[in-house]
Amino acid sequence: MTQTNNPLPPERLLQLDDVNVHFPMREGLVKAVNGVSYHINRGEVLGIVGESGSGKSVTARSIMRLQPKQALDAGGSIRFRRKSGEEVLISSEDRQSRTMRDLRGNEIGMIFQEPMTALSPVHTIGTQIMRTVMLHRNVSKADARARAIELLTKVQMPRPNDIVDRYPHHLSGGMRQRAMIALALACDPTLLIADEPTTALDVTTEAQILHLLKSLQQELGMAIVFITHNFGVVADIADRVAVMYLGRVVETGTVDEIFYEPKHPYTQALLRSIPKLGGQKARRLKTISGTVPDPFNVPPGCSFHPRCMRAVGGICNVTTPPEVRFPNGQISRCHFAEEFRSEAAE
Amino acid sequence: MTVASEKAEAIQDDTLISIRGAKKYFPVHGGWLRKKIGEVRAVDDITFDIKKGETFGLVGESGSGKSSIARLILRAYDLTEGEILFRRSNGSIVDITSLGDREMREIRREMQMIFQDPYSSLNPRMTILDLVGEPLTIHGVGSPSEIEDRVAELLRLVGLRPEYVSRYPHAFSGGQRQRIGIARALALNPSFIAADEAVSALDVSVAAQNINLLQDLQEQLGLTYLFITHDLGMVEHISDRIGVMYLGRLMEVGPTEEMFSNPLHPYTEALLAAVPQPDPRGNRERKRVALKGEIADAMNIPTGCPFHPRCPYADSKCKAEVPALRSVAGGRQVRCHYAESLDLTGVAAQ
Numbered sequence: 240m241t242q243t244n245n246p247l248p249p250e251r252l253l254q255l256d257d258v259n260v261h262f263p264m265r266e267g268l269v270k271a272v273n274g275v276s277y278h279i280n281r282g283e284v285l286g287i288v289g290e291s292g293s294g295k296s297v298t299a300r301s302i303m304r305l306q307p308k309q310a311l312d313a314g315g316s317i318r319f320r321r322k323s324g325e326e327v328l329i330s331s332e333d334r335q336s337r338t339m340r341d342l343r344g345n346e347i348g349m350i351f352q353e354p355m356t357a358l359s360p361v362h363t364i365g366t367q368i369m370r371t372v373m374l375h376r377n378v379s380k381a382d383a384r385a386r387a388i389e390l391l392t393k394v395q396m397p398r399p400n401d402i403v404d405r406y407p408h409h410l411s412g413g414m415r416q417r418a419m420i421a422l423a424l425a426c427d428p429t430l431l432i433a434d435e436p437t438t439a440l441d442v443t444t445e446a447q448i449l450h451l452l453k454s455l456q457q458e459l460g461m462a463i464v465f466i467t468h469n470f471g472v473v474a475d476i477a478d479r480v481a482v483m484y485l486g487r488v489v490e491t492g493t494v495d496e497i498f499y500e501p502k503h504p505y506t507q508a509l510l511r512s513i514p515k516l517g518g519q520k521a522r523r524l525k526t527i528s529g530t531v532p533d534p535f536n537v538p539p540g541c542s543f544h545p546r547c548m549r550a551v552g553g554i555c556n557v558t559t560p561p562e563v564r565f566p567n568g569q570i571s572r573c574h575f576a577e578e579f580r581s582e583a584a585e
Numbered sequence: 586m587t588v589a590s591e592k593a594e595a596i597q598d599d600t601l602i603s604i605r606g607a608k609k610y611f612p613v614h615g616g617w618l619r620k621k622i623g624e625v626r627a628v629d630d631i632t633f634d635i636k637k638g639e640t641f642g643l644v645g646e647s648g649s650g651k652s653s654i655a656r657l658i659l660r661a662y663d664l665t666e667g668e669i670l671f672r673r674s675n676g677s678i679v680d681i682t683s684l685g686d687r688e689m690r691e692i693r694r695e696m697q698m699i700f701q702d703p704y705s706s707l708n709p710r711m712t713i714l715d716l717v718g719e720p721l722t723i724h725g726v727g728s729p730s731e732i733e734d735r736v737a738e739l740l741r742l743v744g745l746r747p748e749y750v751s752r753y754p755h756a757f758s759g760g761q762r763q764r765i766g767i768a769r770a771l772a773l774n775p776s777f778i779a780a781d782e783a784v785s786a787l788d789v790s791v792a793a794q795n796i797n798l799l800q801d802l803q804e805q806l807g808l809t810y811l812f813i814t815h816d817l818g819m820v821e822h823i824s825d826r827i828g829v830m831y832l833g834r835l836m837e838v839g840p841t842e843e844m845f846s847n848p849l850h851p852y853t854e855a856l857l858a859a860v861p862q863p864d865p866r867g868n869r870e871r872k873r874v875a876l877k878g879e880i881a882d883a884m885n886i887p888t889g890c891p892f893h894p895r896c897p898y899a900d901s902k903c904k905a906e907v908p909a910l911r912s913v914a915g916g917r918q919v920r921c922h923y924a925e926s927l928d929l930t931g932v933a934a935q
Contacts, residue, residue: 271775290788310643441646441816442855446859450875468788471818475861476870494865512793513863514822517845519934522824523797530758546790 247318247326252462254278258315258330260297260306269534271297273486274315276363276562279479281429284456284463286477286494288470292531293483295466299432302464303343304334314463318344322346322429330545345375348423348461349424354415358407364391364418373426383512390421392585395451396408420451436467449476470513474498482506485531485542502563502571502579541574549575592732594671601809602635602658607667613884625883626932627653630667632910633918635777637672639808640803642824642841644660644817644856648883649830651813655779658811660689672695672808674776687713694724697770703762707754713740713765714750720772739768744798744804745853760791764798771802779811784819796823817860820846832881835910839917846931849919851896854929859864876931890921898927 247254260272272294279285287295300306302317317330319342332339343349349359360366368387372378378386384403391399394417407415416436423431433452437445453476456463467473473480473494480497482490482505490503501507511525529546532538538545544555554574563576571579596603609628612621628650635641640928643651645673656662658669660681668680674676674695681692691861697720700706706714717739724764737747743764763783770778780799784792800823814820822825827844829837829852837850848854855876862868878895881887887894893903902922910920921927 290790396627413879441880442856442859443646446861446873447875449861450873459689469861470789470863471861474759474863474865481849495719498863509789510863512790515864516857516860516862518819522792522801525795526797530760530791531788534759 247320250280251473252279252281252283252320253464254316254318255302256316256318257300258298258301258317259313260301261311261313262307262309263311264535268533270486270537271310271315271534272301273537275483275486275488276315277488277491279430279462279464279483282456282460282462284465284476284478286480287464287466287483288468288473288480289483290468290531292485292534294486295483296434298483299349299434299464299466302329303349304329304332304336304339304405304430305343309378316486319347319430341375342429344371344423344426346427347430347432348425348428349432350416350419350423350434350436352438354412354419355407357419358415358422361409363406364410364421368403368422368425371422375426386425387421390424391418393424393455394418394421396421412440413447416444416448417451418438419457420448424455424459426462427461429461431456431461431463432466433463435468436465437472438469445472452476470498470510482509485534485537487542487572488544488570489573490569490571492567496567496569500569502565502569502576503573504549505543507579508546508548512577541572551575595832596634596672597634599636599672600634601637601672602810602811603670604634604654604658604756605632605648605668605670607631607651607657607669608665609655609657609662610665613637623884624647626833626886627883628657629886630910631833631835633828633838635674635811636826637776638803638807639825640812640823642820642827643811643813643830644815644820644827645830646880648817648832648880650833651830652781653700653783653833654830655811655813658777658779659693660684661698666799667878671777692826694720694773695775696777696779697773697775699766699770699780699783701785703759703766703786704754706766707762709754712751712753716754716765717768717772719748720769724773728775735776736768737771741769742771742802743768758791759787760795763787763795769800769807770859775808777811779813781813782815783812784821785814792819799823810933817856820892829856832886832893834920835918836892836916836921837919839919843915843917846933848931849913849917849924849927850921851891851898851927851929854931855895858930859930898923 255295256276258272258275261272262269275298289295293477297306297514316328319327319329321327327338365387368390369383372386374381388399388403389404396402396417433456437448465476477494480494481488490506497506501510508527514524527546540556540558541560544550560572563571607628608630610624610626613623613625615622657664664682668682670678671681672678691899714736717736721727721732723734738745745764754838763853778926784795812823824841827841831852836852857874876895889905890903890908893899908922910918912918913924
């Protein structure tokens with residue numbers, strides 16, 4: 240990609256250009272991430288939505304350089320702007336490199352779906368936060384402990400002075416997720432990667448965690464890459480949205496553009512298939528025909544064409560669609576994106 | 586067969602299942618001698634009817650007891666107290682809590698369950714023919730060749746190709762496995778199906794297909810569903826009536842549209858407000874008060890109304906007195922002292 244040689248614009252925090260991650264398997268090569276490009280500016284919330292197998296988590300893990308060991312980097316660049324202003328080419332860094340160890344937990348924080356597996360079960364919440372702080376900052380144990388309590392207060396943990404000495408199994412699901420957010424924020428990261436952080440939670444707890452993340456994001460000015468399969472959640476938290484399907488970003492735009500003027504048939508069809516609360520009572524839900532193809536047999540051309548109502552033989556099943564850019568900045572990877580210009584979402 | 590004749594008079598003509606004062610307490614053991622140190626009130630004083638041919642939705646957060654209710658109806662658990670009346674296809678009414686194993690086995694032909702996880706609920710070593718045909722074999726219905734025909738018919742019914750009978754579950758996607766589970770549940774022509782989070786593990790586009798299938802089957806076969814889920818959008822779409830559960834108790838029961846547009850219980854209001862909608866502008870405009878605190882520990886249920894520590898409208902009465910589930914206008918029931926005086930916000934129909 241030619242863009243790789245240009246410096247990042249000043250507001251840019253992270254930029255992915257044509258990233259490919261492949262998995263060699265006995266059954267064949269799985270192109271889990273197949274030419275993904277997206278970017279995030281300082282202080283922005285980017286929502287990544289897609290069904291299972293779309294590559295949203297693998298992409299996020301390769302930003303952290305924590306992709307599974309058998310994964311192959313098959314090209315593309317991931318660039319990140321450090322707090323110092325300096326640009327790093329993350330994609331050329333090794334999982335264990337000094338730079339990555341310095342970035343992870345310090346400038347880039349991460350929270351996961353299941354806090355019970357992400358937190359250590361044999362260390363107290365306080366110890367886990369203190370270790371991160373002491374690893375990246377030159378502080379005393381007492382100061383690190385004070386910082387841990389401060390962070391637990393910040394994530395609105397009830398009784399932070401008590402919880403700091405508790406183990407993860409003492410906490411409820413919502414409190415564990417708060418503890419993990421506190422841990423991720425320990426060193427004031429400029430970027431937080433949140434991979435389905437509310438999926439395992441109940442709706443009322445989910446609402447609390449989303450509210451907390453939004454207020455922390457505004458207070459601390461950090462950027463968030465928020466990965467989810469839930470369109471309601473993404474509508475609630477994101478400024479901009481990237482929709483993924485089978486290892487590709489099929490559409491990006493502001494949250495309003497994606498929800499009210501989607502310009503890719505996949506986005507349009509997905510939005511129609513979700514029952515909305517208080518929506519009109521239709522007897523049947525609109526569906527997308529077929530299922531997500533298995534990753535060993537990704538259809539040629541546009542990978543969505545076998546399920547697409549608008550697919551045209553000879554074009555969609557042959558040529559991979561280019562990125563169609565609209566004046567408002569919205570991007571759709573569809574041969575016919577121009578034709579949806581005037582069409583509003585139902 | 587026990588025909589509860591005196592009870593039969595109390596059950597309405599259009600009712601298929603009537604659950605009355607159902608309680609299920611699980612003992613909790615601990616300490617050196619594993620003595621009973623407490624109990625979890627998974628289901629506490631639940632009363633509601635499921636009408637013939639309707640879809641009754643049960644919603645609530647984890648630990649609210651909604652799955653326990655399905656398991657009580659199918660007698661996977663025995664009730665601690667209460668009764669569950671079931672109208673059989675021959676018209677007789679039985680209290681399933683009083684039946685022996687052999688009688689219960691007969692009843693189970695008429696009531697079946699669909700499970701959440703299509704990956705763990707199908708035996709990976711059985712072919713589709715064995716899986717879907719197993720209920721028929723167990724109940725001794727038909728010869729092997731008849732079973733084969735019936736399985737092919739069932740697969741067609743759920744939109745799978747009958748040629749797939751000799752395959753194993755691993756060859757199918759999540760949505761297809763769920764359909765195999767549905768075919769298996771339909772094998773004995775049940776009148777009632779409990780679907781426990783039946784589409785929760787599926788991707789959006791596939792969930793919509795399976796929901797449509799369940800609705801088509803209901804129309805074709807006259808099925809009655811108990812649809813259990815935590816997804817309020819889905820439950821609103823599929824249900825005729827809904828019950829909202831919290832900590833083992835029913836907080837509100839009523840017709841879907843009325844309940845969602847005009848909830849009577851503060852917990853229903855809070856649940857509806859908590860759901861993020863696929864509508865960014867709406868989310869910005871909607872006042873969304875995040876509920877305080879968390880669901881109480883099921884071993885230490887708060888005194889009075891179990892919801893009072895989190896309820897923005899609670900007062901001293903709520904702390905002291907357990908509200909009863911009482912009937913109000915419009916065929917609705919609510920368990921709140923102040924249901925009439927509160928003006929609660931629902932989700933407006935667009």
